[in-house]
Amino acid sequence: MLRIAVPNKGSLSEIAAEMLAEAGYSGRRDSRQLVHTDARNGVEFFYLRPRDIATYVGSGALDIGITGRDLLLDSGSAAHEIAHLDFGDSTFRFAAPTNEISDIADLAGKRVATSYPKLVDDFLRARGIEAILVKLDGAVESAVRLGVADAVADVVSTGATLRAAGLEIFGPVILESTAVLIGGAKRPEGVDRLLRRLRGVLVARKFVIMDYDLRESDLDAAVAIAGGIESPTVSPLKDEGWVAVRVMVSADEANDVMDRLADLGARAILVTAIHAARL
Ligand SMILES: Nc1ncnc2c1ncn2[C@@H]1O[C@H](COP(=O)(O)OP(=O)(O)OP(=O)(O)O)[C@@H](O)[C@H]1O
Numbered sequence: 001m002l003r004i005a006v007p008n009k010g011s012l013s014e015i016a017a018e019m020l021a022e023a024g025y026s027g028r029r030d031s032r033q034l035v036h037t038d039a040r041n042g043v044e045f046f047y048l049r050p051r052d053i054a055t056y057v058g059s060g061a062l063d064i065g066i067t068g069r070d071l072l073l074d075s076g077s078a079a080h081e082i083a084h085l086d087f088g089d090s091t092f093r094f095a096a097p098t099n100e101i102s103d104i105a106d107l108a109g110k111r112v113a114t115s116y117p118k119l120v121d122d123f124l125r126a127r128g129i130e131a132i133l134v135k136l137d138g139a140v141e142s143a144v145r146l147g148v149a150d151a152v153a154d155v156v157s158t159g160a161t162l163r164a165a166g167l168e169i170f171g172p173v174i175l176e177s178t179a180v181l182i183g184g185a186k187r188p189e190g191v192d193r194l195l196r197r198l199r200g201v202l203v204a205r206k207f208v209i210m211d212y213d214l215r216e217s218d219l220d221a222a223v224a225i226a227g228g229i230e231s232p233t234v235s236p237l238k239d240e241g242w243v244a245v246r247v248m249v250s251a252d253e254a255n256d257v258m259d260r261l262a263d264l265g266a267r268a269i270l271v272t273a274i275h276a277a278r279l
């Protein structure tokens, strides 16, 4: 049985559970359940704190897990990234009260509050800067106002929390983070299947199918607008000189592509959602 660690709480838990459900796995029924067995798919899910997942996977106690790249690096665990999962994107940044600190070199000897001390320490050390790290569990943006730190290093998504605390980002990006699938030294049986399924979910979420009819002579121009992932499917129509085209298009670009195909003379342009995929 493949033993998988999934986030039980926090920003990553809901989407991770949704993706696994879309990938055909059964999940826990209520949020207090710690373990769930999906016998049909031969997997066992362990619901753990996202911060602890790398520890379990790195030690070999569990086979694979879903967590954040920032949490993986901060853990110092031997687990490694198998794939990124296209959700839970965030950046990890330094911030200080507006106009107070503008360069990371100025952090030498200063107090930096963070929930990710190893990540920050590794970053500063690699640049020869020695700061005093103040380890906090969360809400680190309040640390400066409350006088326990001179700057913070934290997850930034919209930046609203920083702004509300009167802080401004400075210095380089410490890390671009995203949700990742992590594994240990061995790659147990079943991992590739899970990965293929999760990739299928990502494709289904990101792409749509576009069908349209077109004059055959305009096909090259149409393929230049939307080339698909592999290659468009082209079938003859009963009307001489016309073809039906089917192609996968990024959902974000679908409207733009439809406009451009219509300008080219395409007719009956239809867009349909993808329920599941294996590429
Ligand atoms: N807006 C966000 N706020 C916090 N973490 C985010 C955000 N967007 C993505 N993440 C990612 O979620 C992971 C943090 O999850 P975690 O569950 O530990 O903290 P949380 O979402 O802050 O929840 P809590 O503070 O309630 O424990 C990190 O990988 C982080 O990069």
Ligand SMILES: O=P(O)(O)OC[C@H]1O[C@H](OP(=O)(O)OP(=O)(O)O)[C@H](O)[C@@H]1O
Pocket (backbone or CB within 6 Å): 137, 138, 139, 140, 141, 154, 155, 156, 157, 158, 159, 160, 161, 162
């Ligand atoms: O850039 P934003 O969109 O404002 O999001 C970033 C904030 O969200 C997270 O806090 P969370 O709500 O998880 O609270 P915590 O600090 O107690 O973990 C993170 O630690 C930042 O504080």
Ligand SMILES: [Mg+2]
Pocket (backbone or CB within 6 Å): 138
């Ligand atoms: Mg948090």
